[in-house]
Amino acid sequence: MDDKKPRGRRPWLDEIRLEDSGQYAYKGSHMKFAGDDDACRVFRLKLGVLSAVMLAFTVAAGCLNVGELDNTYYVLIPYLLEVVLTVAFVWAAVRLLLKGSLVRAYIFAQTARRLPVLAVLIALAAAATAVAAAVLLGLRRTIDLPCAVYLLLHAADCAAALVCCKVLRNVKWETV
DSSP states (O other), X not given: OTTOOOOSSOGGGXXXXXXXXXXXXXXXXXXXXXXXHHHHHHHHHHHHHHHHHHHHHHHHHHHSOOGGGGGOHHHHHHHHHHHHHHHHHHHHHHHHHHHTXXXXXXXHHHTTTTHHHHHHHHHHHHHHHHHHXXXXXXXXXXXXXXXXXXXXXXXXXXXXXXXXXXXXXTOOEEEO
């Protein structure tokens, strides 16, 4: 009867047990980066740089004064979605990067499994924001430098998210 799946909001707490010494210890499984230390270091560097780049592009686009683009709901909603997804991505990436090459199974499920999905969603949100902004600028029939930079930042954010998704899908993990 021990084959039951734990229930509740935090099922991994069932894997943390009190030892005889009075200390709590994690008794669950771990996930290990499948590769040598150099490959792990390169992966962590790529993930860190791409996360920082995506965050920088998203924040920089929000700091631009782009006139009507800031006040149009069909541009603002995808941009807000992009911001939320980027923050969630960076949070998960930092959690994964701080753990090294050996990660607890529940942290792996909360970070490494979700990162490719978050990267695709960021790419879609950035593309939707760029398309909505381009439609508004096409209707307005004028484009100035901040609007062009705004479009380029979202296009670059979309490209960075797709590159990050490719990097994340090529990484192999093994259960320890």
